[in-house]
Structures are given as structure tokens and as C-alpha cells.
Amino acid sequence: MRSVSEKIKQRLMLNEQYVSTQQIRMIQIRVNRFIRHEPSALMLTSVDEHTENSLISAKLAMAMAQQGKRVLLVDADLSSPTLHDFFQKKNKLGWANAVLERRGVQNMIRETQVPNLCLLTTGSTQKFPQGMWIPEKIKGVVEECKKAFDLILFTSPTFLFSANAQLLVEYCEGVILVARTNKSKKEKLVNTVEAIERSGREVFGTILQTG
Known part of the structure; x- marks a missing residue:
């Protein structure tokens, strides 16, 4: 019977059609240069x-972890959480609980089958109105995570359509965009980049999804 880690790797290989490993490597080079001196938080969002x-965030996080970086992958897509299924973890406590409840985040972080890679799921989101996110709490959770990891990588929903993503970006050092080849409109890409830059954050690059 295949191990869980083998199943994860197999899924990544089967989805090579969506995003090439070459694109991941190019973004990885930029991220490595940025986090060389101090822990950083980045957000992966879409046009x-x-x-x-x-x-895509899982592939990037795994690539960084394989280089020896201590990586925390955070599922901040409260409306459509998926990373807990991907890594076969329970989703009882996670990001939403850490931000909205008075409890430490360290006990909610789970190791994965990939060395150096940990996961913070969305947590139970049903009882928390998404508009209740508190900026001070977000900052506190991010700072706590930086004490234990070199890179915190947030997976968030479409930037222009998500108030939570636009709030979270304030506590990240940079953003990685995902766009669909021949499907994402140029105007929407430009508007997204401009919105991110208005927040004072840098767009590290755009990953093109072909599928």
C-alpha cells in the first residue's frame, strides 16, 4: 500500500498539466532571495x-521545504478549504480559530509527511462570520509563526473578490499571483496588481495555470 507522502507526490505529478515545475522553480528562486535573511510571510492568490x-501553493511549499527551509503552509481560504484533504489532516482547529479565539496557534499546527513542511488548516469556519477578522490578532498570529518558520505561505481566494485576502495582505511581505493562460483578462490582472501595490506589497511573480 502506498504511503501518504507517495500519494501526495503522485497527485502533484498528475497535475503537472496545470502548472509546470519550471514555473514553480522560477518563483522559488525569487522567494529564496527574499527570505535569505529573515522569516517572511507570503500570500498566494489568484487573478x-x-x-x-x-x-500550486502545495507544490511551492514542498519545493521550499525540500531545500531545507522551515515552511508553514496556511489555508486562509475560509470559503473553500481544501489543504486539509490534500494532506489528509483533520480540520477542527486552524487559522480561523487562531485569529478569532484566544488560544495559541502552535498547538494547531500539524506536521506533514514532507520533511520541514507543516500545515495550518482553516479550522472550523462555520461559527465565525468572516467579517470578524481582527487586524491585531492577524498580526499576532503571523508574528508567532515567524518565530518557528522561515516561510509562512498563505493560500487565499481571488484577491479582488475577497475582503479577507485584502486584509491579510497587509501582514505579508509579498504576493504570488495565479492566472489562467488565455482565460484571465489582462484588465483584471492589471487591476489586481495595482490593488496589491496600493497596499505597499510587492508582486513576486505570476504563475500561469494552463488547465
Whole structure:
């Protein structure tokens, strides 16, 4: 019977059609240069819907972890959480609980089958109105995570359509965009980049999804 880690790797290989490993490596080079001196938080978001944000963030997080970086992958897509299924973890406590409840985040972080890679799921989101996110709490949770990891990588929904993503970006050092080849409109890409830059954050690059 195949191990869980083998199943994860197999899924990534089967989805090579969506995002090439070469694109992941190019983004990885930029991220490595940025986090060389101090822990950083980055957000992976999309230009429009129907993108494989979770898959792409998992591939990037695994690539960084394989280089020896201590990586925390955070599922901040409260409306459509998927990373807990991808890594076969329970989703009882996670990001939403850490931000909205008075409890430490360290006990909610789970190790994965990939060395150096940990996961913070969305947690139970049903009882928490998404508009209740408190900026001070977000900052506190991010700072706590930076004490234990070199890179915190947030997976978030479509940037222009998500108030939570636009709030979370304030506590990240940079953004990685996902766009669909021949499907994402140039105007929407430009508007997304401009919105991110208005927040004072840098767009590290754009990953093109072909599927």
C-alpha cells in the first residue's frame, strides 16, 4: 500500500498539466532571495476564479521545504478549504480559530509527511462570520509563526473578490499571483496588481495555470 507522502507526490505529478515545475522553480528562486535573511510571510492568490491555488501553493511549499527551509503552509481560504484533504489532516482547529479565539496557534499546527513542511488548516469556519477578522490578532498570529518558520505561505481566494485576502495582505511581505493562460483578462490582472501595490506589497511573480 502506498504511503501518504507517495500519494501526495503522485497527485502533484498528475497535475503537472496545470502548472509546470519550471514555473514553480522560477518563483522559488525569487522567494529564496527574499527570505535569505529573515522569516517572511507570503500570500498566494489568484487573478480570477477557477484556479488551482491550493495545488500550486502545495507544490511551492514542498519545493521550499525540500531545500531545507522551515515552511508553514496556511489555508486562509475560509470559503473553500481544501489543504486539509490534500494532506489528509483533520480540520477542527486552524487559522480561523487562531485569529478569532484566544488560544495559541502552535498547538494547531500539524506536521506533514514532507520533511520541514507543516500545515495550518482553516479550522472550523462555520461559527465565525468572516467579517470578524481582527487586524491585531492577524498580526499576532503571523508574528508567532515567524518565530518557528522561515516561510509562512498563505493560500487565499481571488484577491479582488475577497475582503479577507485584502486584509491579510497587509501582514505579508509579498504576493504570488495565479492566472489562467488565455482565460484571465489582462484588465483584471492589471487591476489586481495595482490593488496589491496600493497596499505597499510587492508582486513576486505570476504563475500561469494552463488547465
